[in-house]
Amino acid sequence: MGRNITRRDFLDGVAVTVGALALGGLGGATAAHAASGRGPRGGEPTPYPPALQGMRGYTSDAMVVPHKLRDGTFWQGAGEPRDTREQYDLVVVGGGISGLAAARFYQQEFGHNARILILDALDDFGGHARRNEYDTTARTLIGYGGSQSLDTPSTFNSPARWMLDDLGIEIERFEKYFDSGFNSRYGLGRALFFDKESWGRDRFVAYQRGMKYADILKNAPMAEEAKADLARMYDAPEDWLPGMTDAQKKDRLADITYGTYLTEHVKAHPDAIRYLQTVSNGNWGYGIDAVGALDAAAEGYPGFDGLDLDMDDPDPRISPTGHKFWYAEDDYIYHFPEGNAGVARALVRKLIPDALPGHTMEQITTSQLRYDRLDRNGSRVRIRLSAPVVRVRHNDHPVRAKQVEVAYVQAGELHSVHAQHVVLACNNQVVPYLTDEISNEQRTALEFAGRLALVYTNVQIRNWTSFSNLKISSIRYPTMYWDSASLDFPVSMGSYRLPADPNEPMVLHLSKAVCQPGLSPRDQGKAGRRQLLATSFQDMERAIRDQLARALEPGGFDPARDIEGITVNRWAHGYAYEYARPWDPFWPDGELPSHTARQPWGRVAIANTDSAPRAYADSAIDMAYRAVRDLAGNPSDEVSRGVDGVLP
Numbered sequence: 001m002g003r004n005i006t007r008r009d010f011l012d013g014v015a016v017t018v019g020a021l022a023l024g025g026l027g028g029a030t031a032a033h034a035a036s037g038r039g040p041r042g043g044e045p046t047p048y049p050p051a052l053q054g055m056r057g058y059t060s061d062a063m064v065v066p067h068k069l070r071d072g073t074f075w076q077g078a079g080e081p082r083d084t085r086e087q088y089d090l091v092v093v094g095g096g097i098s099g100l101a102a103a104r105f106y107q108q109e110f111g112h113n114a115r116i117l118i119l120d121a122l123d124d125f126g127g128h129a130r131r132n133e134y135d136t137t138a139r140t141l142i143g144y145g146g147s148q149s150l151d152t153p154s155t156f157n158s159p160a161r162w163m164l165d166d167l168g169i170e171i172e173r174f175e176k177y178f179d180s181g182f183n184s185r186y187g188l189g190r191a192l193f194f195d196k197e198s199w200g201r202d203r204f205v206a207y208q209r210g211m212k213y214a215d216i217l218k219n220a221p222m223a224e225e226a227k228a229d230l231a232r233m234y235d236a237p238e239d240w241l242p243g244m245t246d247a248q249k250k251d252r253l254a255d256i257t258y259g260t261y262l263t264e265h266v267k268a269h270p271d272a273i274r275y276l277q278t279v280s281n282g283n284w285g286y287g288i289d290a291v292g293a294l295d296a297a298a299e300g301y302p303g304f305d306g307l308d309l310d311m312d313d314p315d316p317r318i319s320p321t322g323h324k325f326w327y328a329e330d331d332y333i334y335h336f337p338e339g340n341a342g343v344a345r346a347l348v349r350k351l352i353p354d355a356l357p358g359h360t361m362e363q364i365t366t367s368q369l370r371y372d373r374l375d376r377n378g379s380r381v382r383i384r385l386s387a388p389v390v391r392v393r394h395n396d397h398p399v400r401a402k403q404v405e406v407a408y409v410q411a412g413e414l415h416s417v418h419a420q421h422v423v424l425a426c427n428n429q430v431v432p433y434l435t436d437e438i439s440n441e442q443r444t445a446l447e448f449a450g451r452l453a454l455v456y457t458n459v460q461i462r463n464w465t466s467f468s469n470l471k472i473s474s475i476r477y478p479t480m481y482w483d484s485a486s487l488d489f490p491v492s493m494g495s496y497r498l499p500a501d502p503n504e505p506m507v508l509h510l511s512k513a514v515c516q517p518g519l520s521p522r523d524q525g526k527a528g529r530r531q532l533l534a535t536s537f538q539d540m541e542r543a544i545r546d547q548l549a550r551a552l553e554p555g556g557f558d559p560a561r562d563i564e565g566i567t568v569n570r571w572a573h574g575y576a577y578e579y580a581r582p583w584d585p586f587w588p589d590g591e592l593p594s595h596t597a598r599q600p601w602g603r604v605a606i607a608n609t610d611s612a613p614r615a616y617a618d619s620a621i622d623m624a625y626r627a628v629r630d631l632a633g634n635p636s637d638e639v640s641r642g643v644d645g646v647l648p
Contacts, residue, residue: 149339212235241265286513469556
């Protein structure tokens with residue numbers, strides 16, 4: 001537990017030799033601008049964000065300017081921006097998948113010679129689609145630090161399908177890249193870990209797919225009544241809404257949470273509810289106390305099969321995701337080694353070809369990205385990192401204006417550029433701080449779009465023999481800080497090969513949805529952000545070492561010896577909030593805040609997953625397409641009708 005990672009000396013993710021205090025009052029630079037990243041081809045070191053460790057994502061340094069805007073203190077003494085005299089056809093605020101896709105759609109709509117500038121507050125592009133790299137003596141390991149996979153591509157609308165085709169991403173090739181037989185070939189199942197602080201004693205429980213829950217929990221340190229309740233919910237569910245018609249059952253489920261259903265109708269033992277509390281965290285960003293019971297039934301959570309619900313067609317009240325995936329049966333295999341950072345890298349290759357060499361799908365992952373070529377004089381498309389935008393303003397009334405001024409901070413200095421069009425591909429909640437040109441109604445709708453706090457952490461380990469010895473690929477921790485820990489996805493692309501030998505180094509993926517049970521989902525997101533931003537890297541590292549040591553020690557794991565690197569990807573504004581019952585009574589028949597929030601004005605349009613609202617890569621692309629069509633004066637029906645961004 002006590003041994004340091006020798007390559008790390010971080011203070012909240014920023015190398016201690018660097019810091020925002022040296023940048024003056026505006027802030028806005030990040031560790032990547034001063035860290036000794038590896039040079040692409042030798043010579044002087046250049047910033048290389050994927051290789052940086054410690055606290056990444058929304059670091060404290062990266063959030064200085066946005067938080068000053070939020071607090072109303074930024075413009076106190078900031079002065080007016082220096083006009084760079086740069087003129088663009090399009091400025092995109094936000095370099096995530098939606099922002100990058102908007103730039104590509106703009107080229108298609110307005111011509112490939114369009115001059116485009118993409119500004120992002122963070123030190124890497126991709127938004128939550130983040131790539132982490134680790135150099136070992138034998139090889140480079142790649143992990144995903146955010147947006148995970150192309151989920152259910154059979155459901156994609158035509159803009160997302162066109163974009164993947166345009167980028168050279170052939171969905172069917174993942175069937176070759178993803179080793180679907182990896183776990184069965186090595187005999188790997190799953191595990192649960194019960195901690196003594198919550199359950200009275202530490203207990204590691206390994207199990208294989210297909211086992212009865214009574215057998216899985218036979219030696220678990222929980223009340224026997226709870227074990228019996230869980231066995232019934234998973235293996236032999238009853239009709240816990242007796243005497244009701246199908247419609248009455250669905251009405252009841254639409255009005256309560258999954259937690260309420262388990263408490264009031266299943267009458268599950270408190271230990272059973274405590275065990276299940278975080279089972280929804282990965283999908284929803286919050287626990288079963290806030291997930292709607294109708295959505296839980298639609299998604300197959302335990303305890304509903306005995307109700308004999310008519311599930312031939314989706315109930316209109318289930319969430320947008322539920323509608324989107326209702327008829328889909330895709331395997332969950334559409335995953336680059338870097339997750340959806342592979343999509344972001346492919347977009348950069350399309351927009352700035354010499355920044356990422358190669359033309360094949362495999363080279364999206366295996367080529368070295370040249371960060372020094374993202375923002376070069378003379379380039380048609382430029383990506384400017386560590387450049388948070390602080391103001392977006394037309395040069396006349398938005399109806400008459402011919403240009404838009406965009407002001408931003410870089411390296412502690414305030415600058416401005418001008419553009420014919422602007423796409424705001426940042427979070428909806430940021431937009432009201434950037435402009436005073438919108439109506440109060442739109443401002444309220446933008447502010448309604450909350451985000452949920454997430455942490456995706458990658459841990460470089462010396463080898464994965466402990467997992468092999470224990471015959472597991474993942475661990476769920478029902479009541480500890482980290483929700484889960486697992487071996488990385490078994491994906492090989494081109495010259496990048498998965499670590500198939502247990503003696504090889506491996507990336508472990510740990511995740512946590514930071515929320516506060518007992519509140520509404522939006523309030524859980526707010527409380528989670530406060531908690532996340534108050535938690536230091538050192539506290540997270542200790543929890544990582546503690547949880548891995550206690551669960552994997554029987555397999556021979558020693559955190560002091562086996563942990564070689566840690567990257568915490570902190571997303572205080574993570575998943576876009578998705579409309580769901582019982583919290584949003586306007587869903588699905590009322591006026592949707594996302595429709596009001598995403599309305600263009602003058603030469604400005606909005607593109608992000610808040611606009612869908614669904615936190616998926618295809619939604620980010622669809623909303624980028626819609627935003628560009630808004631700028632062209634030709635709104636797209638395909639991504640605007642039906643269930644908000646989902647074709648009927």
